[in-house]
Amino acid sequence: MTTFDAASASPQPTITTLGGLRAAGIATRSLREELRGNLLAALSTGADPWPGLHGLGDTVLPQVERALIAGHDIVLLGERGQGKSRLLRALTALLDEWSPAIAGTDLSEDPFHPITAAAQARARAQGDELPIVWRHRSERFVEKLATPDTSVADMIGDVDPVKVAEGRSLGDPETIHFGLVPRAHRGIVAINELPDLAERIQVALLTVMEERDVQIRGYVLRLPLDVLVVASANPEDYTNRGRIITPLKDRFGAEIRTHYPPELDDEIAVVRQEAHLAADVPDHLIEVLARLTRGLRESPAIDQSSGVSARFTIAAAETVAAAARRRAALAQASREETAVPDGTAAEAVARPVDLGTLVDVLRGKLEFEPGEEGTEREVLEYGLRVATAETARHRLAGLDLGPLVRAFEDGVTVTTGDAVSATALLDGLPDLDEAGLYDAIAERLDAQSDGERAAAIELALEGLYLSRKLSKETGEGQAVYG
Structure with missing residues (x-):
């Protein structure tokens, strides 16, 4: 009832x-x-x-x-x-x-x-x-x-x-x-x-x-x-x-x-409507999750007669938000982020680094084809990389990220991870001679706060890595772009 x-x-x-x-x-x-x-x-x-x-x-x-x-x-x-x-x-x-x-x-x-x-x-x-x-x-x-x-x-x-x-x-x-x-x-x-x-x-x-x-x-x-x-x-x-x-x-x-939403915007609208998020999840990350779900619905490794439910995307968004909230709490405890004037903790904003947390949590929500036993993690990680790359191309199309790539060619590295705050990530970015690139990225992704700017720039870094223009080393909850 x-x-x-x-x-x-x-x-x-x-x-x-x-x-x-x-x-x-x-x-x-x-x-x-x-x-x-x-x-x-x-x-x-x-x-x-x-x-x-x-x-x-x-x-x-x-x-x-x-x-x-x-x-x-x-x-x-x-x-x-x-x-x-x-x-x-x-x-x-x-x-x-x-x-x-x-x-x-x-x-x-x-x-x-x-x-x-x-x-x-x-x-x-x-x-x-x-x-x-x-x-x-x-x-x-x-x-x-x-x-x-x-x-x-x-x-x-x-x-x-x-x-x-x-x-x-x-x-x-x-x-x-x-x-x-x-x-x-x-x-x-x-x-x-x-x-x-x-x-x-x-x-x-x-x-x-x-x-x-x-x-x-x-x-x-x-x-x-x-x-x-x-x-x-x-x-x-x-x-x-x-x-x-x-x-x-x-x-x-x-x-x-019935059928699944035919358009990407419809998929995103369902997540925004149904998900109960513990932190702010920027639109470009919701788009990554929606593209991941749509890619899995076409994957030969997934039992398509069972389908990939919209609940998968909703649970993924909630998991990513939870990872961001956890990072904010840990940062607050270690004084990496300060409290805002009213005494509450600084905002928690999800970043691309949080996407990896959903692989182990959500693979049980999918039915894989016989013969795919043992490859579940690889299938999800591959789908996530494809979805992230497509989103970065879509969201950042037309921006010249060459100055950022050249800065890394001089030996600069940028570290992100579960315990790296938005402020620490922004402070660790290389100085660019060409002014305004970071602002242009933030404007393209409608990023206002430090947390949102960090999420936007991290998407650009991940997009450059997935397009083989940067390297990335991962381990112990951290990722180092270089």
Whole structure:
């Protein structure tokens, strides 16, 4: 279920009875009419119904919109980390913010159209005095991760022995404890990793999705459930772990393939949106990580049927930021960096030297092809070098770095590393006769502070090394350019 953010919600309506709804002229819509109407309203005003979804606007999202307008249940197929779960959760924004429901019912039934015998009896007896409650849209989205131990009782329901013990007969529909799908009445049911759901459980969903009936241990309850069933699946799961049974696939009106962000800018936007960074990571380093991920998605050493998730790039950015924060803390402790006037530690800014920290940490997030055992580190290091070189060429194209190269030809060396502060790195740079090169590099990479300038100039040094114009010796957490 999505999280209810009370701070961003509009005030809950104050009407408390069915009669109050009638007097206010408030009518209810079916779930599909509600989704269709709100989506079309957003599209007609130019609003973005899918904030935070990058790189899918010309491919996946139009298909989803057509499926919702048609009223279809949806299954999304795609490799891991393609935003399937985020897309399913985004459907919640297309629901009305507040919707009325009969108070005290298990299925949050429509006050104008109750579906259970008990709610119908209450509606007849109480008339316009029927009490109602208001549900926020966040309460109308139910998410279930399919696991092999999921039962029919979990999804559909079962006889409640407590209710039987209270004196009800087994033939009484009131003895039923409803499962997740019926309880999502007038809402959205999202099933992640659908092939992991046992086939007998998938069979139990058939009548719910087609006839909207609920069948529990011989009971056939004609409950016109108003639910939208959406699901996600990884295509190779059909053979590796499980499959979606053919009759259930036929029940989904739309089968939509997802994909990774097609453009580099989209990849970067996803990282900036999702990563929780412990330090400042300049844009050019995020670009390196995005290029690394995109390169791995084309590498013959990586199992492409499993994919390289966007979570890999996000975790890489968080690891690089953590390395920068650790360096700043160590430098502060050793008094290599001083505190700013308010007494807090100097800023922590990631530099290219921090990129090497992610190799050992993140190689377990990739599935390598058989025969690549033992080469995982080499594959990642090579991909990182390629991504760094491409970023340096892209970001510094047109700048003449010749004066910097000539300075090194005179025997100058520059040291960077885990324990080398930004100030120490800048102080160790060679003096150049041609004024303004360091400023030009900083301006090109939008570097303002000392930490950002150090990161920018270090990218230039690494680019020169990767283009074989400088040498570099590494060891004991340090790198010496010369």
